[in-house]
Amino acid sequence: MELESVKRRFGIIGNNTLLNHSLETALRVSPTDLSVFVTGESGVGKETIPQIIHQNSHRKHNKYIAVNCGAIPEGTMDSELFGHVKGSFTGAHAERKGYFEEADGGTLFLDEIAEMPLSTQVKLLRLLESGEFIKVGSSKILKTDVRIVAATNVNVLQAIDKGKFREDLYYRLNTVPIVLPPLRDRKEDIELLFRKFAQDFAEKYRMPVVRLEPEASEVLLRYNWPGNVRQLKNITEQISILETSRRITRETLISYLPDFSQSKLPVLARTEGAILPDEKEVLYQVIKEMRKELDQFKAIIQAGFSTSDEGSGKLVTPEDEIRTTYTPGAQLPLARTNYEADPRQYGEAEVVEESLSLQDKEKELIKKALEKHRGKRKYAASDLGISERTLYRKIKEYDL
Ligand SMILES: Nc1ncnc2c1ncn2[C@@H]1O[C@H](COP(=O)(O)OP(=O)(O)OP(=O)(O)O)[C@@H](O)[C@H]1O
Ligand SMILES: [Mg+2]
Numbered sequence: 001m002e003l004e005s006v007k008r009r010f011g012i013i014g015n016n017t018l019l020n021h022s023l024e025t026a027l028r029v030s031p032t033d034l035s036v037f038v039t040g041e042s043g044v045g046k047e048t049i050p051q052i053i054h055q056n057s058h059r060k061h062n063k064y065i066a067v068n069c070g071a072i073p074e075g076t077m078d079s080e081l082f083g084h085v086k087g088s089f090t091g092a093h094a095e096r097k098g099y100f101e102e103a104d105g106g107t108l109f110l111d112e113i114a115e116m117p118l119s120t121q122v123k124l125l126r127l128l129e130s131g132e133f134i135k136v137g138s139s140k141i142l143k144t145d146v147r148i149v150a151a152t153n154v155n156v157l158q159a160i161d162k163g164k165f166r167e168d169l170y171y172r173l174n175t176v177p178i179v180l181p182p183l184r185d186r187k188e189d190i191e192l193l194f195r196k197f198a199q200d201f202a203e204k205y206r207m208p209v210v211r212l213e214p215e216a217s218e219v220l221l222r223y224n225w226p227g228n229v230r231q232l233k234n235i236t237e238q239i240s241i242l243e244t245s246r247r248i249t250r251e252t253l254i255s256y257l258p259d260f261s262q263s264k265l266p267v268l269a270r271t272e273g274a275i276l277p278d279e280k281e282v283l284y285q286v287i288k289e290m291r292k293e294l295d296q297f298k299a300i301i302q303a304g305f306s307t308s309d310e311g312s313g314k315l316v317t318p319e320d321e322i323r324t325t326y327t328p329g330a331q332l333p334l335a336r337t338n339y340e341a342d343p344r345q346y347g348e349a350e351v352v353e354e355s356l357s358l359q360d361k362e363k364e365l366i367k368k369a370l371e372k373h374r375g376k377r378k379y380a381a382s383d384l385g386i387s388e389r390t391l392y393r394k395i396k397e398y399d400l
Contacts, residue, residue, distance in 0.1 A: 003027070006056075010048045013196045014189035018181040023052070029176045030056035035128060037173045038151040040180030042387065043230030049178055050109035050149035059147055062106035065099050070112035071377055071388065077120050079136045088137020100133055104144045113150040113173070114159050118166065125169045148173065183225040183232060190220050193229060197236035205291070208246045210239055215250035223257050227387075234385060238284040241291075256280060282362045285384060289365055363398045366391070370400065 003023055006012070012023070029036060030053045038046045047066075054064040072080050079089075083098030099108055110116070116124070127133045131143050150173050159165035183190060194212065202209040212220065225231055235256045239248060254260050369380035381391040394400075 006052060009055075010052055012045065012048060013193050014186060015192070016181065016186040016189050018179075019186060019189070022049070022178050022180050025176065025178050026052045027056060029053065031058065033147050034175045035147070035173050036149045036176045036178060037170075038149065038178045038180065039156065040153065041182045041226075041228055042153040042389070043228035044153075044180040044182060045229055046151045046153070046180055047109075047111070049180070050107065050151070053149055054107040054109075054147075057107065057147065059106050063103045064107045064109070065103045066109040066111060067099050068111045068378060068388070070115040074117050077117060078123065081120065082123065082133050082135055084136035085138045088135075092137065095135075098133075098135065100127060100144050100146055101142065103146045105146075107147045107149060110148060110150040112152055114152040114154040114156060114165055118164070121166045121169050125166065125172055128169075128172050183228040184223075187221055190225075190232070191217060193232055194220060194236055197233050198240060201237050201240040205240060207240070210236075210243065210246050210248050212248050212253065213250065216248050216253040219250050219253050219257070219260070223260050226259070230387060234281075237385065238280060241287055242280065242284055281386070282359075285365050285386075286361050288385065362394070363400070366394055366398065367400060370395075 003020060006023060006027060007014075012019075026036070026049050036049070036053060038049045040046055050066065051064065054060060067081070069077070078084075079092075079096065079098065081098045081100055083096050083101055084092050086092060086095050110124075123133060127144070127146075128148060131145060132141050133144065134141055156165055156170055160167050160170060183193075191212075198210050227234070239252070239256060243252060245252075365384065366380070369383045370377070373379040373383065377388055377391050377395075381388040384391065386394075
């Protein structure tokens, strides 16, 4: 497959040489069964690499399973990966297949591999070398044919030094290393990504596209993007939702960039009542949630209208109704007009009022998301628009 068509198919934006090189390597090794080790900072886009590899291999008609080793409790890791036999531990009411067996003939993506306990690492090494494994509680040797792609954002060599990662496993996994570059080393892609994300969110939230003023574009290039593409994407979404003006100034953009205002621009350090980037993230979650509720409300009204208007052939658009009912919120993303009218329309007073209970709101949102996904943090995090790691941190912070 050609590089460009891979990018199109997997929604990868960018033209940076390092990125292209990584993608080409992924394509070249796809037809083989070699293990691939994907590294790179958090948020650089590691998760599409195993998918590209699987889809371009002879295994594509078999299963692709992605396992986040960081999200599985240590105690159940072996059972999840290798399966268990009935009665092997309390609660093991029936025999269970592990991911290695499920993915037989296919590809297994072991994400956040550095989080794997040492005892499991030994078993994984054995499996990589011989294809053999044993279910928890069994003594029978089983075989499986799985292609492994692993990924991590931690410095593996350091983990080896600290005795947290086995060196032999590292060399075995690292047959083909793929390193994804951080965003700050892909300057030429930053604006491209911003424009694409701005376009996508404009479509998603049905509103005009946000655009950066030239001085704001410079800031985008000067910032060091510790959260990489994920951070750029989140910020673009926050700006799209929170800002009433569609022309983003340098100052506005800076107010969304955590370390920029503190380290490089002392003049813009916190003034009384200003919103910190962290608070913005929360505020944005609250507004996102409000939008969801409004959408539900809309759906209810729509349902009501369509039953009462059944057969009349009249096109029902209850939006005007909503706009008058929900004056403050509706000035925000829901309304398709008034964007350029008055940037401060969505005024300070409201913001201050919100921020009083932002923590509670955040906690509530997190709880709701976790309940909705029955505790599955990956999905809850993606619903909330935050990284899994941030979610872990918040769960701990709020003792949820
Ligand atoms: N080149 C790109 N083009 C478009 N979107 C991208 C690109 N790279 C990353 N993204 C997006 O950025 C987000 C983060 O990417 P991903 O989840 O793959 O990060 P990661 O490298 O696995 O980070 P972590 O180590 O924190 O898990 C995703 O929403 C992904 O779609
Ligand atoms: Mg990841």
